Amino acid sequence: MVSSLIAFSCLLAPVDAQEIILVLNKAEDTVSLVDTVKQVEIKRVPTGHGPNEVMVSPGGQWATIANMGNQRADKTITVLRMPGGDVARTIDLGNFARPHGMAFLDESRMVVTTHELDALHIVDVEKGVIEKSIVSPFKGLHMVVLSPDKKMAYGSCVFANKAVAFDLVKGEVAWSVDCGLRAEGISISPDGKTLAVGNMGADTVSIINVASRKVTKTLSGMPQPIRTFFVDGGSRLLVSSAGTGEVVVFETRSWEEKKRIVMEKLPGMTGDDRHPPMNYALSRDGKRVFVVVVSADLVAEIELASLSVVKTHKTGKLPDGIAVWTAER
Numbered sequence: 001m002v003s004s005l006i007a008f009s010c011l012l013a014p015v016d017a018q019e020i021i022l023v024l025n026k027a028e029d030t031v032s033l034v035d036t037v038k039q040v041e042i043k044r045v046p047t048g049h050g051p052n053e054v055m056v057s058p059g060g061q062w063a064t065i066a067n068m069g070n071q072r073a074d075k076t077i078t079v080l081r082m083p084g085g086d087v088a089r090t091i092d093l094g095n096f097a098r099p100h101g102m103a104f105l106d107e108s109r110m111v112v113t114t115h116e117l118d119a120l121h122i123v124d125v126e127k128g129v130i131e132k133s134i135v136s137p138f139k140g141l142h143m144v145v146l147s148p149d150k151k152m153a154y155g156s157c158v159f160a161n162k163a164v165a166f167d168l169v170k171g172e173v174a175w176s177v178d179c180g181l182r183a184e185g186i187s188i189s190p191d192g193k194t195l196a197v198g199n200m201g202a203d204t205v206s207i208i209n210v211a212s213r214k215v216t217k218t219l220s221g222m223p224q225p226i227r228t229f230f231v232d233g234g235s236r237l238l239v240s241s242a243g244t245g246e247v248v249v250f251e252t253r254s255w256e257e258k259k260r261i262v263m264e265k266l267p268g269m270t271g272d273d274r275h276p277p278m279n280y281a282l283s284r285d286g287k288r289v290f291v292v293v294v295s296a297d298l299v300a301e302i303e304l305a306s307l308s309v310v311k312t313h314k315t316g317k318l319p320d321g322i323a324v325w326t327a328e329r
Contacts, residue, residue, distance in 0.1 A: 245274025
């Protein structure tokens with residue numbers, strides 16, 4: 001009864017925070033809205049089944065949640081109206097089940113991948129419809145990022161071990177690059193010139209030159225590099241080494257390893273075990289990055305100047321996707 005009352009009170013709590021992280025609790029089919037200044041969860045909202053990824057629109061009006069499912073597939077996107085976090089609508093993708101990676105094109109349209117039928121879709125989140133679908137010939141289309149001009153999208157294909165490029169203007173697959181086994185995480189440098197693909201099965205990260213469409217560097221020494229993320233204007237790359245419970249930092253000019261930030265003995269953790277880091281989200285000022293620490297049920301807030309954890313934020317069970325909303329746009 002007490003837990004029910006707490007949950008209910010969270011749903012009614014007013015949202016006046018200046019910075020909110022939205023964290024998907026995959027084991028609970030919910031999303032937590034956490035005030036990063038006060039370090040408190042201000043709201044928890046039901047989602048579809050198995051929420052995996054979340055994105056906030058450029059103007060901050062919407063947050064979208066890809067409900068991928070677990071053993072049972074889902075085929076929906078939950079759309080929240082921000083900053084309140086109320087569900088505005090649920091978009092049914094029809095035959096295209098297991099949505100996952102997302103990226104916003106503008107305030108009302110985004111791209112989203114679907115694992116089943118392996119396609120990239122342009123979705124109008126206000127109208128709740130698919131505008132266009134581009135079918136990929138490669139299996140396991142997973143994460144997606146956009147070029148700075150929003151004319152190209154780049155996806156990771158976890159079963160085909162490739163990165164694939166989509167021409168959004170022509171509505172077709174443009175090219176692909178072989179990466180390593182289980183190419184899962186993908187990120188793009190702010191200038192759009194470099195892709196970093198985490199190969200979970202190969203324990204490597206493929207660095208791809210977009211202009212030449214070739215792998216120019218392979219980073220190693222990180223078991224299960226599930227996510228990659230460029231920070232500091234592209235001068236550094238963060239890699240989630242799930243197998244060692246570390247965020248590994250590389251200088252992109254030389255691709256030399258700078259530091260390993262260990263996910264252990266942080267506030268909110270119990271025991272001495274290391275916990276696997278996963279998804280990232282950047283603060284609006286670019287000075288801090290939030291990383292989900294899956295098995296610890298928390299988010300670690302890393303100060304980029306010192307490359308150290310300065311705060312932790314509690315979440316629900318099995319957190320996964322994360323995004324940042326700020327009052328200042």
